[in-house]
Amino acid sequence: MHRRMAQRPTTGNETFYDRVYRFVRQVPRGSVVTYGQVALELGSPAAARAVGYALANLSLAADVPWWRVVNARGGISYRGRGIAVQVQRDRLEQEGIRFREDGTMNLREFRWVTAR
DNA sequence: AAACTGACTAATA
DNA sequence: CTATTAGCCAGTT
Numbered sequence: 001m002h003r004r005m006a007q008r009p010t011t012g013n014e015t016f017y018d019r020v021y022r023f024v025r026q027v028p029r030g031s032v033v034t035y036g037q038v039a040l041e042l043g044s045p046a047a048a049r050a051v052g053y054a055l056a057n058l059s060l061a062a063d064v065p066w067w068r069v070v071n072a073r074g075g076i077s078y079r080g081r082g083i084a085v086q087v088q089r090d091r092l093e094q095e096g097i098r099f100r101e102d103g104t105m106n107l108r109e110f111r112w113v114t115a116r
Numbered sequence: 117a118a119a120c121t122g123a124c125t126a127a128t129a
Numbered sequence: 130c131t132a133t134t135a136g137c138c139a140g141t142t
Contacts, residue, residue, distance in 0.1 A: 016139055035124050039138085046137040048124035053139070056123055069123080077123040084123085 016042070020054040027068040030095045031112035032105070034072050041114060052077065060087060067091040068112075074104040 019042050027033050039047040055066045056079065067088040071077045076088050089099065097110050 036126095039124085044138065046125085047139070049122055049137070050124090050139045052123040053121085054123095066123085071123080072125060079123045088123090 016044075016047070016050060017054040017057065020051050021058075021064045024055075024064050024066065024069060027065055027112050029065075030097065030110070032068045032070050032074075032092070032097065032107075032110050033112050033114075034070060034074075034107070035077075036072055037111070037114075038069065060084060070105070070107075074107040074110075076103070 020038060023038055023041055024033070035048040035051045036045070038051045039045055042051075044050070051069070055064075055069060058064055058066050076085050078085055092105075093099070097105055099105050
């Protein structure tokens with residue numbers, strides 16, 4: 001029940017959410033991208049918050065590697081529960097990503113650099 | 117249609 | 130370095 005997702009096409013017949021998921025699905029194992037980076041790739045450089053909003057709609061088991069999206073500091077953004085934060089970190093470390101003591105990673109080392 | 121809400125960010129202090 | 134502020138955007142009320 002009450003699990004309705006937006007069906008409003010913002011461009012063509014694909015929602016902004018769909019474009020976010022499509023892009024995130026391309027991030028390879030062991031690499032990460034930032035919210036702002038995804039927004040930039042989608043053509044809306046200032047839509048970083050909307051990217052996070054789109055991912056927030058996913059379940060932990062969604063077929064989208066949401067855990068490969070981190071904030072601009074190379075850290076995991078906190079959301080209310082806190083549970084998912086641990087899940088995200090575990091999955092990233094499992095892929096070989098190492099965190100510093102302050103909870104951030106070296107983006108210059110792990111960021112997935114797209115088409116260049 | 118106006119106001120509100122966020123897994124964000126860059127700029128300031 | 131940390132804390133605050135304002136801007137931004139898509140989707141929901």
